[in-house]
Amino acid sequence: MKTIKTIILILPVLFFALTTSAANIKKVFAQNNILFINSPEKGVLPKINAYSYIYDSEKTWLDNNALFYPLVSDLAKQMSLKEAVDFEIQSAMKMGIDGFSFIYVISKNNNLYKRYNEIIEAYFEVAEEKGYPFYFNIALKFEPNNNLDEAIADASGVLKHFTNNKYSFSKNWHIENDKKVIMLSKVKSLLTKEERKKMEKSDDMIFDISLLFNRIDAILQPTIEDYNCIYTCIWPGRKKEVIEASKKFYTVKMEAFHMREEKLIERFNNNLKLTNKPFVHSIYHDHVSSYYVEIDSKKKKPRAFVIKEDLKINECYKEYDDLSLSKGLRLGFEQANNFNASILILNSWNTYIEGSQFRQEYNHGFGLGPLLNTLVEIWKNEEVDQGVFVAYRNKQKVDSNFLDYKVRKSIGDTQYSQDSIEVITYTKKPSKVIIEGTGKLAIGSGLQITTIPWKKGNLNISLVTEGVEIANLTTTREIREVDNRNQPNVIYQSSFDKRIIKDLVNTLATQEVNYFNIRFMLDPVEKNQWLKIEEERMHSHLTNLILNETNNKAYRSNESKNNERYEKKVKKLLPEFHYEVWKELKEEKLLEVSSSINNYDLYNLHNTYNVLEID
Numbered sequence: 001m002k003t004i005k006t007i008i009l010i011l012p013v014l015f016f017a018l019t020t021s022a023a024n025i026k027k028v029f030a031q032n033n034i035l036f037i038n039s040p041e042k043g044v045l046p047k048i049n050a051y052s053y054i055y056d057s058e059k060t061w062l063d064n065n066a067l068f069y070p071l072v073s074d075l076a077k078q079m080s081l082k083e084a085v086d087f088e089i090q091s092a093m094k095m096g097i098d099g100f101s102f103i104y105v106i107s108k109n110n111n112l113y114k115r116y117n118e119i120i121e122a123y124f125e126v127a128e129e130k131g132y133p134f135y136f137n138i139a140l141k142f143e144p145n146n147n148l149d150e151a152i153a154d155a156s157g158v159l160k161h162f163t164n165n166k167y168s169f170s171k172n173w174h175i176e177n178d179k180k181v182i183m184l185s186k187v188k189s190l191l192t193k194e195e196r197k198k199m200e201k202s203d204d205m206i207f208d209i210s211l212l213f214n215r216i217d218a219i220l221q222p223t224i225e226d227y228n229c230i231y232t233c234i235w236p237g238r239k240k241e242v243i244e245a246s247k248k249f250y251t252v253k254m255e256a257f258h259m260r261e262e263k264l265i266e267r268f269n270n271n272l273k274l275t276n277k278p279f280v281h282s283i284y285h286d287h288v289s290s291y292y293v294e295i296d297s298k299k300k301k302p303r304a305f306v307i308k309e310d311l312k313i314n315e316c317y318k319e320y321d322d323l324s325l326s327k328g329l330r331l332g333f334e335q336a337n338n339f340n341a342s343i344l345i346l347n348s349w350n351t352y353i354e355g356s357q358f359r360q361e362y363n364h365g366f367g368l369g370p371l372l373n374t375l376v377e378i379w380k381n382e383e384v385d386q387g388v389f390v391a392y393r394n395k396q397k398v399d400s401n402f403l404d405y406k407v408r409k410s411i412g413d414t415q416y417s418q419d420s421i422e423v424i425t426y427t428k429k430p431s432k433v434i435i436e437g438t439g440k441l442a443i444g445s446g447l448q449i450t451t452i453p454w455k456k457g458n459l460n461i462s463l464v465t466e467g468v469e470i471a472n473l474t475t476t477r478e479i480r481e482v483d484n485r486n487q488p489n490v491i492y493q494s495s496f497d498k499r500i501i502k503d504l505v506n507t508l509a510t511q512e513v514n515y516f517n518i519r520f521m522l523d524p525v526e527k528n529q530w531l532k533i534e535e536e537r538m539h540s541h542l543t544n545l546i547l548n549e550t551n552n553k554a555y556r557s558n559e560s561k562n563n564e565r566y567e568k569k570v571k572k573l574l575p576e577f578h579y580e581v582w583k584e585l586k587e588e589k590l591l592e593v594s595s596s597i598n599n600y601d602l603y604n605l606h607n608t609y610n611v612l613e614i615d
Contacts, residue, residue: 026342026380029174030092030349030358031139032100034116038073039084042119046073053362053545055484055552061313062306064485065403067288067355071362071545075538076508078515078585085123087507089134091360092349094503095369096376099135099174101183101345106155107143113154117161124167137174137181138162140219142189151190152218159223168226176250179228183345185255188234190215200235207240213248230280230343236268246275256282256347257321259332260411269339281341283332284348285323286364286490288355289408292316314400319408320355320488325391325422326371326449328411333375344379346372355489362545365477366500367391367492374426378447388433388463388473389424389494392454393417395481396488405488417490421479423450425463427470434462456480463495471495477546484552501542509534516585520578529573537566 037043055064072087079087092100102120105112120136127134140155159182162168174181188196191212199207220229228250235241236254245252252272258264259282269279291300294316306316323329336344350359360369367389377384395418396405407414425433426447432440433450436459441450458478463471473495494500513530522530540562548555571579 026344027098027135027174028096028344028346028376029099029101029135029137030097030346031351032088032102032349033351034102034104034119035112036070036350036352037081037084037088037119038070038076039079039081040077042081042115042122043084045070045084046077054548054555061403062303065318067352067363067487067489070350070352070359071542072504072508074541075505076512078512080515081119081122082126083511083515085119086126086130087511088349088359089123089127089130089132090507091369093132093134094373094500095358095360096373097346097349097358098133099137099172100349101137101139101174103141103185103348104138104158105141105143106146106151106158108146110154113158117165120162121165121167124170124172127172128167128170132172135172135174137183139183139185141185142187144186144189146189148190148192148215152215155219156222159219159227163223163226176228179250180226181230181250182227183230183232183253184216185232187212187216187232196234204238204240207238209241209244213244233268237264239271242268242271243274246272246277251277251280253280253282253345256284256345257287257409259283259328259335260321260323260409262335265335265339278342279339280343280345281332281336281339282345282347283329283336284321284346284356285326285329285332285358285368286321286355288320288405288488289318290353292318293406313403317404317406320405322407322410322414322417322488323490324410324412324416325393325420325490326389326424326492329372330375330447330449331411333379336379360500360504362542363489365492366497366504367494369500370494370496371424371492374447378426384426384428385496386427386463386465386470387425387495388461388471389422389492390459390461390473390475391422391424391490391492392420392479393488393490394479395454395456396486397482402482402486405486419454420451421454421459423452423461424448425450425471427463427465429465431463431465431470434464436460437462440464454479461495473497478550480549483550501539505535505538505542509538516582519581520574526573530570533566533569533573537562540566 035042035044038045040046053066088100100123102116104116120138123136126132127136138158140158142151142155162180191199195211199209202208220227231245231249231252233241233245233252233254236258242252254265254268272279289300291302292306292311293299294301294305294311296315301316305311321328332344335341346358348354348356348358350357355363357364358368358372360366370385370387371389371391374384374387396402398404423433423435424447425431425443427443427445429445431443431445433443434440435450435452443450456479458475459473460475461473462469473493475493476497477491477493509531512534513527517527517530541559544555544558544562547558570582574582
């Protein structure tokens with residue numbers, strides 16, 4: 001007999017005093033890969049998308065296993081830089097995120113710096129113009145194998161730039177103790193391999209990290225009065241590094257992947273307490289390695305190696321972290337509560353190549369955003385909307401024609417993710433959850449997890465309080481065995497999805513119409529008609545994507561028919577001259593995207609964050 005199991009997740013009441021001190025206000029920041037915005041003008045999102053989630057028998061097996069799902073770049077290709085960053089900010093705020101931590105890679109490819117600066121300054125400009133309560137810090141990330149002197153000079157130059165530019169006193173800076181915040185990550189790259197090995201082998205009695213700190217001083221010294229620094233530990237289990245770094249810097253933190261190691265986090269926190277510094281916690285919810293593992297050698301290999309050696313799909317595999325559906329994400333918030341974290345860092349906002357993005361996209365489903373928002377509101381002790389969510393993985397096939405994905409790290413039993421569906425509920429009073437119309441399962445108030453056996457098909461879930469339905473979820477994406485390729489990502493759907501998609505489509509359709517209407521100056525009635533045409537096109541595309549998962553031929557046929565109907569409606573609406581201009585502008589943008597795809601190779605990595613090389 002199949003069983004349904006309910007787990008009551010007890011989150012203690014969170015209390016904090018409302019004071020004028022920023023240190024007492026809980027904040028959530030998401031790591032932002034700067035270039036991944038939906039603007040052909042400056043960003044690379046339209047350049048990497050190219051319908052990559054569309055399975056095509058004409059593609060190589062490598063291309064058919066790409067993890068990119070930046071759906072927004074399908075729906076609206078016409079965004080200016082300011083429109084694109086505005087969309088990112090609005091999307092993040094709706095998910096309970098308070099700001100972005102910009103991953104500023106100190107790279108051999110320093111041609112990127114100008115592009116980084118332009119995009120970051122666009123974020124500040126939009127946030128100031130719109131009055132958004134949204135804040136920014138900069139995370140300097142040091143690429144390995146750089147010339148140390150050049151890396152130090154480059155990093156120092158970045159800080160000088162943001163000390164002297166027009167936004168140096170912006171109210172949208174992330175401020176702690178009256179100074180702007182910067183973060184330092186991958187600082188081990190400021191040491192040579194020999195220096196690192198020597199430190200690793202030394203015991204705590206003779207452990208000396210002053211060489212690294214001297215190099216960091218050379219970066220910070222010219223702007224020391226402007227910034228407070230959050231240092232990311234190389235060895236978070238080493239008491240001496242934690243204590244010495246916390247004495248020197250505003251505070252220290254651990255890398256997100258340590259979230260799995262609860263004993264290590266406790267030891268780190270105990271050491272941090274000795275210096276009375278605030279706890280900053282890093283959280284991630286999903287991760288797939290960007291590298292392949294060659295079966296014969298059992299070594300990690302980049303995509304370039306796979307291409308060069310012409311490896312077949314059954315000669316390698318990829319690794320992923322199994323965080324037991326939503327358990328890893330919930331665990332991160334429990335840890336933040338248990339250790340009194342004042343700042344949360346989400347890893348990441350938009351690292352598509354590793355599938356770790358929190359940004360609303362088709363890959364993880366539209367339920368991830370409202371679930372994150374619910375967890376943030378609970379953590380901050382704010383008013384929480386009642387709702388229901390599901391989290392699951394589609395079944396992977398054991399098939400030599402499919403790329404195999406193997407678990408690298410896990411939280412809990414990996415079989416749980418394969419055999420279970422989580423039904424996550426939040427209610428203010430004891431309630432009943434009705435799954436597929438059969439039986440009423442009593443649940444308590446607050447956040448609860450009901451585990452049901454994995455089942456193919458669609459689910460209908462009703463949440464009832466005192467005889468009144470307060471939320472309903474009918475899944476739109478079928479829970480199923482993958483038909484044409486394996487994908488290990490967790491998918492989230494929620495009772496909020498219809499509202500989220502409606503809002504997403506309205507926002508993007510409005511921007512799309514505005515892009516052209518600057519030139520056409522349509523009257524309000526015509527503009528509203530065009531807006532409805534764009535919304536219809538976007539909804540059709542979203543619906544059709546679901547079909548693509550099971551019937552690629554039907555997907556292509558529908559997409560062609562939908563585009564034909566769309567163009568006819570625009571032609572009927574616009575005067576002939578405007579219609580021709582519209583077609584030309586649209587084709588120019590499509591050509592730009594197509595050209596960019598040919599000119600850029602995402603996997604030709606020039607830094608550790610997998611950004612495209614900019615000529």
